[in-house]
Amino acid sequence: MSTTTSVISFDQLHEACSPGGASVLTSVTPLEPAAGPHASVAPAKFSHKDEKDKKGKPVFAYERRFHEGLPVKVVLIDSKQSQNNRCEAALSAAIAAGDPLLARIPRIRLEYENGPTLTDLDLPHRAFDGQIRAGAIDGQSATKDSRYRALRDATVGDARALIETSPVTLIFGGWDALRKSHQGRYRSILVGEIIGILADQEGSAIENQSMRGGARIDPLGAQIDLSHKDLTAIADQQKEELSEKTYKTITGSRGKSAHLGLGGLPPTLGQLGGVTCRSIIRSHVLSFAALRNLRFGSATPEGDVACRMVLAALALDALARSDAELLLRANCDLVEAGPSVVTLDQRYGNKLELAPMTIAQADELFAKTLAYAEEHAGLQWQGVTLVVEGNRAVLAAAGDTDGEEDV
Amino acid sequence: MPSIGIQARFPLGVYHGHTSDGSPDPFPTPVRLFSALFSAACTGSSATPDGQASAEALEALAWLEGHSPEGLLFPATMPVGEDRQTIVSYRYTGAFKNGKEPKKASKAISDGMAVHGAVGWTWSGMSDRVRDTLAVLCEDVPHLGEMDSPVILEVTEMEPNWVWDPDATAFSTGGRQIPVPVEGRMRVLEELHAQERPTEAPSASDDKMNQAEAVRVFPVSTKGVELRRYGPNTTILTHGSSPWRDALVMSVDSAGSSIPSEQRLDWCVAFHKALISRIGNDAPAIVTGHYDLDVPLPANRIAIQYLPASLLNRSQVLLDEGISGVFLVMLPGGMTSDDLGAVFTAFAGMTRLRSRWGALRLRPHDELVSASTFWKPCNPGSLRLWSPTPVAVPEVTRQRGEWTFEDAIMLSLGFVWRDELGPVSKGSAGYRTLVDRVREKGPRVVMYHRVVKHPSAYAHRMPQGMVAQPYIAQIDAGRLFGEQELVAIGQSRHLGGGLLVPIDVPAEFVRGMER
Numbered sequence: 077m078s079t080t081t082s083v084i085s086f087d088q089l090h091e092a093c094s095p096g097g098a099s100v101l102t103s104v105t106p107l108e109p110a111a112g113p114h115a116s117v118a119p120a121k122f123s124h125k126d127e128k129d130k131k132g133k134p135v136f137a138y139e140r141r142f143h144e145g146l147p148v149k150v151v152l153i154d155s156k157q158s159q160n161n162r163c164e165a166a167l168s169a170a171i172a173a174g175d176p177l178l179a180r181i182p183r184i185r186l187e188y189e190n191g192p193t194l195t196d197l198d199l200p201h202r203a204f205d206g207q208i209r210a211g212a213i214d215g216q217s218a219t220k221d222s223r224y225r226a227l228r229d230a231t232v233g234d235a236r237a238l239i240e241t242s243p244v245t246l247i248f249g250g251w252d253a254l255r256k257s258h259q260g261r262y263r264s265i266l267v268g269e270i271i272g273i274l275a276d277q278e279g280s281a282i283e284n285q286s287m288r289g290g291a292r293i294d295p296l297g298a299q300i301d302l303s304h305k306d307l308t309a310i311a312d313q314q315k316e317e318l319s320e321k322t323y324k325t326i327t328g329s330r331g332k333s334a335h336l337g338l339g340g341l342p343p344t345l346g347q348l349g350g351v352t353c354r355s356i357i358r359s360h361v362l363s364f365a366a367l368r369n370l371r372f373g374s375a376t377p378e379g380d381v382a383c384r385m386v387l388a389a390l391a392l393d394a395l396a397r398s399d400a401e402l403l404l405r406a407n408c409d410l411v412e413a414g415p416s417v418v419t420l421d422q423r424y425g426n427k428l429e430l431a432p433m434t435i436a437q438a439d440e441l442f443a444k445t446l447a448y449a450e451e452h453a454g455l456q457w458q459g460v461t462l463v464v465e466g467n468r469a470v471l472a473a474a475g476d477t478d479g480e481e482d483v
Numbered sequence: 484m485p486s487i488g489i490q491a492r493f494p495l496g497v498y499h500g501h502t503s504d505g506s507p508d509p510f511p512t513p514v515r516l517f518s519a520l521f522s523a524a525c526t527g528s529s530a531t532p533d534g535q536a537s538a539e540a541l542e543a544l545a546w547l548e549g550h551s552p553e554g555l556l557f558p559a560t561m562p563v564g565e566d567r568q569t570i571v572s573y574r575y576t577g578a579f580k581n582g583k584e585p586k587k588a589s590k591a592i593s594d595g596m597a598v599h600g601a602v603g604w605t606w607s608g609m610s611d612r613v614r615d616t617l618a619v620l621c622e623d624v625p626h627l628g629e630m631d632s633p634v635i636l637e638v639t640e641m642e643p644n645w646v647w648d649p650d651a652t653a654f655s656t657g658g659r660q661i662p663v664p665v666e667g668r669m670r671v672l673e674e675l676h677a678q679e680r681p682t683e684a685p686s687a688s689d690d691k692m693n694q695a696e697a698v699r700v701f702p703v704s705t706k707g708v709e710l711r712r713y714g715p716n717t718t719i720l721t722h723g724s725s726p727w728r729d730a731l732v733m734s735v736d737s738a739g740s741s742i743p744s745e746q747r748l749d750w751c752v753a754f755h756k757a758l759i760s761r762i763g764n765d766a767p768a769i770v771t772g773h774y775d776l777d778v779p780l781p782a783n784r785i786a787i788q789y790l791p792a793s794l795l796n797r798s799q800v801l802l803d804e805g806i807s808g809v810f811l812v813m814l815p816g817g818m819t820s821d822d823l824g825a826v827f828t829a830f831a832g833m834t835r836l837r838s839r840w841g842a843l844r845l846r847p848h849d850e851l852v853s854a855s856t857f858w859k860p861c862n863p864g865s866l867r868l869w870s871p872t873p874v875a876v877p878e879v880t881r882q883r884g885e886w887t888f889e890d891a892i893m894l895s896l897g898f899v900w901r902d903e904l905g906p907v908s909k910g911s912a913g914y915r916t917l918v919d920r921v922r923e924k925g926p927r928v929v930m931y932h933r934v935v936k937h938p939s940a941y942a943h944r945m946p947q948g949m950v951a952q953p954y955i956a957q958i959d960a961g962r963l964f965g966e967q968e969l970v971a972i973g974q975s976r977h978l979g980g981g982l983l984v985p986i987d988v989p990a991e992f993v994r995g996m997e998r
Binding site: 095096097099100102122123124125132135137138139140141142145146147152155156157200201204205206207209210217219220225228229231232233249251253254255256257258259261263264265267269277278280359361363365366368369371421423424467469470472473474 | 494495496497523526527528529530532533534559561562563564569570571572573574575576577578579581583584585589591592593597598599619622623624625626630631633635636637639679680681684685687689690691692696697698699700701796799801804859860
C-alpha cells in the first residue's frame with residue numbers, strides 16, 4: 077500500500093472516472109463536542125411510530141455498529157439525508173454570496189410571486205420536485221415545456237439534459253417517482269452520516285440520555301387568568317402571526333393564557349436533552365462506480381469521463397464546504413478531533429491515502445475539470461438555465477408548522 | 484480450500500436492503516447480487532452505447548443462472564436498530580395532497596444490518612472467462628440494497644462459512660433458505676425493464692399534474708427465483724483453546740426477569756431433553772452423553788448453559804433489548820458434520836420450552852458464535868478473572884493426604900482439558916498429576932466461597948455418597964485458556980452450571996485479594 081499526503085489530483089480523478097477505476101473515495105473525520113469530551117451533544121430527533129401513539133413521540137435514533145471489531149451502541153447524530161442537505165446548503169450559500177465559480181452551476185430557479193425564490197439545490201426532490209412540476213415555464217405548465225420534458229426523458233445512458241440543467245440531481249440523487257413509466261432514477265453519488273459511540277456501553281441507551289429542562293418566569297405574575305373573551309380578543313390582534321392551529325387552540329374551550337406566552341411555567345424535564353459520546357465519527361463515501369453508470373451522449377468516451385469528473389469535483393467541493401461548517405443544531409456544537417482520513421479505495425486491498433481538501437483546493441480542481449469538460453464534452457455551465465414560475469395555489473397552501481421532521 | 488467468489492465490502496459498515504414484503508433484508512441474497520450485476524451490465528462501462536449488455540456479460544450472467552453459489556460468506560451481523568421499535572423520519576414525497584399541499588410520508592430509519600467484515604458468494608468450476616467478465620461487472624456496482632448502502636464488489640478467493648446442501652428438500656429444517664436466481668431470471672429482469680420503459684415515453688398529457696398523485700414503485704417479480712438451503716460449513720469452524728469451539732444462541736423471548744440461579748440447572752436439563760427429543764432416536768452420544776462401553780469417554784460433550792441478560796452484555800453477542808437471557812448450546816470440537824447437522828436442525832425448530840417451573844418462548848439467533856472470541860476483550864490495565872455462574876460444583880470428594888478445596892477447583896479445570904493435558908493414571912494419584920499439569924499453565928484461585936443454600940439445585944448427578952459442594956470463586960486462568968474463551972467447569976458443566984464469566988479487576992486489587 078502506498079501513501080501520499082497530497083489531495084486527490086486531476087489525473088487520479090480522471091482514472092477513477094474511467095472504466096476500471098477506483099471504487100470509492102472515503103473521508104472519515106473524528107469529531108468531539110466543542111466544550112470537550114465531557115459535554116453532551118444533541119443528536120437529531122426522529123419520531124417513534126407506535127400504533128397506540130399515532131402522533132409519535134420525538135426520540136433519538138440509537139443504533140448498533142461494529143467499531144474496531146467490537147459491537148457498540150451508537151446514536152445517529154446526523155442522518156444521510158441531512159448530511160447531503162448540508163452539502164447542498166453549502167453550495168447554495170456560496171452561490172448566494174456571489175462565488176463566481178459556483179455561480180456557473182446550472183440550476184432550475186423557482187420563483188413565487190410575492191414569495192420565496194428557490195432552486196433545485198433547495199428543493200427536496202431537486203429537478204423532479206412537485207413544486208417544479210406544479211409550476212409554469214413561459215406561461216405554460218412546466219410538464220409541457222420541451223426543456224423540462226427533456227429532463228424527465230433523460231436516462232443514465234444519456235443524462236446530458238440533466239448535467240446541463242440540474243447537475244445537483246445527478247450528484248445528490250433524484251427519483252421521478254410519480255411518472256407512470258420512464259422514471260428518472262438517479263442515486264446520490266455521495267453518502268455520509270455522523271454517529272456518536274455512546275460513552276456508556278453497558279446501560280440502556282434511553283435511560284442514559286439527559287432530558288432538557290424548560291421553564292418560563294413572567295415578571296408580571298406566575299398566573300395570568302384571562303377570560304375567554306379577553307383571550308379571543310388578544311388572539312384576534314395577533315392572528316396574522318399565529319398559525320391556524322395555534323389560533324384555534326387559544327380561542328377554543330381549552331384556551332389558556334400560557335398559549336399566548338403569558339404567565340409562568342414551572343420547570344420540567346420533559347424534552348430530549350443530549351447524549352454523551354466517547355467518540356464521534358463523520359463518514360462520507362463518494363461512489364465512482366455510481367458515476368461510471370452515467371453517460372452523457374458525448375461524441376467520444378473521453379467526453380463522458382470529463383462529465384463524470386465535473387460531477388465528482390463538484391461533489392468534493394460541496395463536501396469541503398460542508399465539512400468546514402460544523403454547526404449542526406442547537407446544543408450540538410462540534411469540533412474536529414483530528415484531520416479527516418481520506419482514502420481512495422482502488423480495490424483488492426489497494427488503498428491510497430490522500431490529504432483532506434480545503435475549499436480553495438476543491439475550487440481549483442472543480443475549475444480544472446470544468447475547463448476539461450468544456451474542451452472534451454462541449455459542456456457549457458453558465459448558471460441558471462431554467463426559470464419556473466411557482467404555482468400560487470401551492471404557495472397559499474404552504475403550512476408553517478413542520479414539527480415532524482428530524483432537525 | 485478457498486473458492487472463487489464475489490466479495491462485498493460495505494464502506495459505511497451497514498447493509499441496508501428490504502425484501503419484497505418491505506421487511507429489512509438480513510443478508511444480500513444471490514438474487515440481489517444477480518440483479519445488481521445485470522444492472523451494471525446494462526449501464527456500466529462494459530455496456531454498449533445503447534444500454535445493452537455485452538455478449539460476454541450475457542454469457543457470464545447466464546452461467547450464474549445455471550450455477551447457484553455453492554458457498555456463502557456470512558460475517559457477524561446485527562440489526563442496526565437497537566430494539567424492535569420503529570423510528571421514522573418524515574420526508575416530502577414530491578407529490579401533493581389535494582393537488583396543492585406537499586405530501587409527507589414516514590420512512591423507517593435504522594433498519595439496516597451492521598456487518599463485521601465482507602459478505603461473499605462462492606462457486607467452484609467457474610471458468611477464467613466468466614471470472615474476468617464478472618470482475619468487470621463488479622467494478623460498476625455502486626450499491627447493494629438501498630442507495631445509501633454503497634458497496635465495493637470484488638472477485639477474489641474466499642472460504643465460505645455456509646454451504647449449499649443440495650440434498651435438502653422442502654421439508655428439511657435448520658440452516659437458511661436463501662433465494663437464488665435460476666434459469667430465466669435474466670429474461671424476467673429484461674421484461675421488467677421493458678415494462679418500465681416501453682417504446683414511447685409518457686406524453687405531455689400523461690405527465691400533467693393531477694389531484695390524486697401517488698408514488699409508483701418499480702415492478703418486482705419472484706419469477707426465476709428458487710430457494711436453496713444453506714447450512715454452516717462445518718469444515719472451518721473456529722477452534723481456540725476452549726474444548727468448545729462454537730455456540731448456538733437461543734433467546735428467551737420474555738420481558739420478565741431472568742431465570743433464578745437455583746432454577747437454571749432444571750431449565751438446562753429441560754432444554755437438553757427437548758433437543759434430544761427433537762433429534763429423535765438417532766441422537767448422537769456427544770449430545771446424550773450415553774457412550775458405548777467400548778468407546779473412550781471424551782472429556783467434554785455438548786454443553787447447555789443459561790446466560791442472563793445482565794451477563795450477556797459482557798459477551799460479543801448483541802441481541803434485541805427486552806430479552807431476559809439466552810440459552811447457549813456449546814459445541815465441542817470433534818463433532819462430526821452429521822452430528823452438527825442433527826443439532827442444527829433440532830435447534831432451529833425450537834420455539835417453546837417447558838419445565839416444572841413453567842414455560843418459555845424461545846427465538847433462535849441465526850449466527851454461530853465462536854467460543855474463542857465469545858467474551859469482550861479485557862479492559863486495559865485490568866486482570867481478567869473468571870467466576871462460575873451460577874456456581875460450580877467439584878467432581879470429587881476430599882482426597883487422602885494434602886488436598887485443598889483449591890486443588891478441587893484445579894482438578895475441575897483439569898477435567899475440562901483432560902484430553903490436551905495428557906493421560907494420567909486412575910484414582911487419587913491421577914487427580915494429583917492432573918492438578919500439577921494444570922498448575923503448570925499458571926491458573927490460580929484468587930478467592931472462593933461455598934454456597935450452602937440449596938446445594939442440590941446445582942448438581943444434575945453426583946457420584947453415590949458424595950454431597951454437592953457448590954461454590955463461587957474468582958479464578959485467574961493463567962495460560963490455560965484465552966481471555967475471550969467460552970468455558971464451563973465442574974460437575975454440571977454440561978447442564979447449567981460452572982459457566983465461567985469474566986470479571987475485569989485492576990491488577991493492584993487482585994494482588995490484595997490473593998489468598
